[in-house]
Amino acid sequence: MWRVIHQYMDTMNGPTDFMEDPVNPITGTRFENAKSTKMVHITEFTADLIRHNKLKLDKSRNDNLVVTFHDSCNPSRGMGLLDEPRYVIQNTCNHFYEMPPNTIREQTFCCGSGSGLNAGENLELRFRGGLPRANAVRHVHEKHGVNMLACVCAIDRAALPPLMEYWVPGVDVTGVHELVGNALVLDGEKERKTDLRGEPLPGMEEEE
Amino acid sequence: MADEVPNPQEMINIDHRPPATGWMDTPTVLRKGIYCYAGNPKSLEYVGLPNPRQWHPEDDDWKLPENWVEIVLDGLRDRLDRFRSLKIFMDICVRCGACADKCHYFIGSGDPKNMPVLRAELLRSVYRKDYSLAGKILGKTVGARKLTYQVLKEWWYYFFQCSECRRCSVFCPYGIDTAEITILARELMNLLGLNIDWIATPVANCYRTGNHLGIQPHAYVDMLDFFCDEIEDVTGVRPKPTFNRKGAEILFITPSGDVFADPGTYTAMGYLILFHYLEQMGLDITWSTYASEGGNFGFFTSHEMMKRLNAPRPSAWGSSGSWAANAATCGG
Numbered sequence: 001m002w003r004v005i006h007q008y009m010d011t012m013n014g015p016t017d018f019m020e021d022p023v024n025p026i027t028g029t030r031f032e033n034a035k036s037t038k039m040v041h042i043t044e045f046t047a048d049l050i051r052h053n054k055l056k057l058d059k060s061r062n063d064n065l066v067v068t069f070h071d072s073c074n075p076s077r078g079m080g081l082l083d084e085p086r087y088v089i090q091n092t093c094n095h096f097y098e099m100p101p102n103t104i105r106e107q108t109f110c111c112g113s114g115s116g117l118n119a120g121e122n123l124e125l126r127f128r129g130g131l132p133r134a135n136a137v138r139h140v141h142e143k144h145g146v147n148m149l150a151c152v153c154a155i156d157r158a159a160l161p162p163l164m165e166y167w168v169p170g171v172d173v174t175g176v177h178e179l180v181g182n183a184l185v186l187d188g189e190k191e192r193k194t195d196l197r198g199e200p201l202p203g204m205e206e207e208e
Numbered sequence: 209m210a211d212e213v214p215n216p217q218e219m220i221n222i223d224h225r226p227p228a229t230g231w232m233d234t235p236t237v238l239r240k241g242i243y244c245y246a247g248n249p250k251s252l253e254y255v256g257l258p259n260p261r262q263w264h265p266e267d268d269d270w271k272l273p274e275n276w277v278e279i280v281l282d283g284l285r286d287r288l289d290r291f292r293s294l295k296i297f298m299d300i301c302v303r304c305g306a307c308a309d310k311c312h313y314f315i316g317s318g319d320p321k322n323m324p325v326l327r328a329e330l331l332r333s334v335y336r337k338d339y340s341l342a343g344k345i346l347g348k349t350v351g352a353r354k355l356t357y358q359v360l361k362e363w364w365y366y367f368f369q370c371s372e373c374r375r376c377s378v379f380c381p382y383g384i385d386t387a388e389i390t391i392l393a394r395e396l397m398n399l400l401g402l403n404i405d406w407i408a409t410p411v412a413n414c415y416r417t418g419n420h421l422g423i424q425p426h427a428y429v430d431m432l433d434f435f436c437d438e439i440e441d442v443t444g445v446r447p448k449p450t451f452n453r454k455g456a457e458i459l460f461i462t463p464s465g466d467v468f469a470d471p472g473t474y475t476a477m478g479y480l481i482l483f484h485y486l487e488q489m490g491l492d493i494t495w496s497t498y499a500s501e502g503g504n505f506g507f508f509t510s511h512e513m514m515k516r517l518n519a520p521r522p523s524a525w526g527s528s529g530s531w532a533a534n535a536a537t538c539g540g
Contacts, residue, residue: 026490077373
């Protein structure tokens with residue numbers, strides 16, 4: 001949708017001038033890039049909050065994770081959403097490693113299941129198409145012990161887990177905001193013993 | 209899954225050498241495991257797409273309208289007029305080969321028809337036959353060919369082996385974007401009712417309920433309620449999201465996959481936790497139960513369908529928010 005919004009929406013259904021220009025109510029940041037479509041990506045919003053020190057984050061809660069980031073094709077290559085997700089990850093996790101440069105950012109590889117090809121009957125195609133992505137994950141898995149592949153796309157979150165299971169067992173898949181949810185310290189929260197998946201937090205393994 | 213898919217040791221034996229025969233003389237055989245199933249006729253009917261019927265990709269007869277060649281060629285002519293990009297991409301490729309090894313499907317399959325240059329050539333060859341003088345007169349010697357049933361099947365097989373990721377376009381010195389070619393080729397095939405079900409049914413669902421998975425408003429609220437239970441268990445704090453609330457400052461839209469299946473659900477919980485945190489600081493945000501899809505599979509069907517499925521979003525903003533925050537999918 002990110003590309004649909006920014007490449008096509010103004011022409012199709014726009015202009016959305018009945019809405020206001022997006023301003024982050026907490027930081028006051030005016031999202032000039034979204035002036036026309038009025039739509040801000042959630043990682044732009046969160047990165048802005050972090051930049052202005054508005055979030056209390058406990059990175060150590062994600063210390064069991066060694067994270068790498070998969071750029072989803074159209075948000076990254078198409079629309080330039082490159083640094084915001086990385087900024088959020090690096091502020092919510094202590095262990096982050098990039099995959100090789102020719103497999104990320106503008107040169108990112110597809111998950112193998114994009115554009116509606118995430119069906120069950122074409123798994124062979126998906127695993128073949130996902131091989132270059134999986135191969136790059138395997139590289140950082142072996143070199144840095146990466147065990148978590150982060151992404152900003154819901155199709156990725158459906159497509160990448162079976163791809164990892166097939167080519168790189170031992171690497172799981174997360175959305176960037178799952179990392180935020182785990183690290184964010186809420187007012188009045190109890191002592192957290194597990195992450196959102198019910199897995200023990202670092203140092204809490206004994207009590208489970 | 210394990211029974212039908214070759215194991216990784218078998219899969220990794222990929223032969224990138226092209227066959228001895230030229231591409232036009234190498235017949236395309238649709239192979240199970242590579243193609244997707246045909247669109248459910250009920251889904252096509254629901255959104256008024258042409259030629260809804262039961263068919264199977266391996267059937268000889270795809271039950272096409274009698275004048276299907278005319279429909280496709282008229283459709284192509286119309287799109288060449290409307291989309292200057294298509295006309296340019298049909299004309300300017302010099303076959304330098306920079307794109308050839310950049311496609312993940314080519315890398316993983318070794319099938320030369322998955323080279324972006326050749327994928328585009330599947331359509332370009334038909335274009336050349338009808339739109340270039342050389343092609344009209346000299347035919348195959350200048351890479352032109354007639355649109356036949358076999359050519360159509362080849363289109364269908366390979367334009368549903370391109371994920372519109374646009375990686376090849378980064379390396380093309382001319383900036384030819386194969387995704388745009390795939391998008392328009394799929395549009396042409398949709399004129400004949402040749403969609404796949406993994407696109408057609410989410411499209412119909414989205415038109416009916418506002419999201420690809422067909423989640424109705426009460427179920428959407430229930431699912432988020434369940435996530436709030438989970439969050440309360442882990443943190444002791446319970447978020448209180450609101451839905452379709454008029455006058456909210458921000459409308460949040462996320463792909464429905466994230467409210468439906470792990471691990472996306474944990475990401476949805478992350479959004480709920482973040483918004484709860486920010487509400488203490490004055491954030492005024494609401495969720496929509498009818499513009500409840502952050503993706504747009506209309507994009508994989510036709511420009512018209514993309515527009516139609518996108519329309520509820522601005523109208524939902526109009527009633528519920530002054531601007532929108534969005535989590536998205538990779539393509540649509």
